[in-house]
Amino acid sequence: MKRILVPVDGSPSAKRACQVAKNLASKFDSEIILVTVVTKPARVVRDGLMGYMDDEVARKVEVAEKMLLEIKEDFEDMSEKVEIQALVGDIAGEILACANREQADLIVMGSRGLGVFSGAILGSISTKIVHSSEVSVLIVK
Numbered sequence: 076m077k078r079i080l081v082p083v084d085g086s087p088s089a090k091r092a093c094q095v096a097k098n099l100a101s102k103f104d105s106e107i108i109l110v111t112v113v114t115k116p117a118r119v120v121r122d123g124l125m126g127y128m129d130d131e132v133a134r135k136v137e138v139a140e141k142m143l144l145e146i147k148e149d150f151e152d153m154s155e156k157v158e159i160q161a162l163v164g165d166i167a168g169e170i171l172a173c174a175n176r177e178q179a180d181l182i183v184m185g186s187r188g189l190g191v192f193s194g195a196i197l198g199s200i201s202t203k204i205v206h207s208s209e210v211s212v213l214i215v216k
Contacts, residue, residue: 076103080179082170082204083111085142088185092215096183097150105180106156109146110173111139112166136161167203174210182212 081096083089093109100107113135143159150157162169174182184201205212 076105076180078106078108078177078179078181080108080110080170080174080177080182082166082182082184082200083109083143083146084185086185086187088187088215090146090185092183092185092213093146093149095213095215097153099181099183100153100156106158107150107153108158108160108173108177108179109143110160110162110170111143112162112164112169113139114166115163132163136163166200167207170200170204171207171209174208179210182208182210184212184214186214186216 079096139161147157147159186201201214
C-alpha cells in the first residue's frame with residue numbers, strides 16, 4: 076500500500092479518516108493524497124452571470140486549498156509524503172478519477188460529510204465511492 080487517497084470536507088468524520096490514514100501511512104510507509112472537491116453552480120449564461128459563477132468557483136477553490144493546508148499541518152511529521160489537491164466538479168466522480176490518476180491503493184474516507192443529509196447512516200458520496208471504486212475503500216465512522 077504505497078498511496079492512500081483521503082477525501083476531506085472539514086467534517087468530523089473526515090478528520091477521523093485523516094487520523095486512520097495517517098496511522099496506516101506510518102505503518103506502511105505510504106504517501107497520502109488529501110483531496111477535496113468543489114462543485115460548480117449550474118451553468119446559466121445571462122447578463123454576465125457566467126463570469127460571476129466562475130469567480131464564485133475560484134473563491135471556493137481558494138477556501139478549499141486553505142482547508143487542505145490546515146489539514147496537512149496535522150501530518151507535519153510526514154509532510155514530505157503528503158500531497159494536496161483541490162478539484163472542481165462532481166464530488167464522487169472527481170474522487171474516483173483522482174484515485175485512478177494517482178494510482179491510489181486505498182481510499183480512506185469518512186462515512187458522513189457536511190452534506191444536507193449528513194445524518195444518513197452512510198453518506199451518498201461514500202456510498203457511490205464504495206460501489207464504483209476500482210481500489211479498496213475504508214470507511215471510517
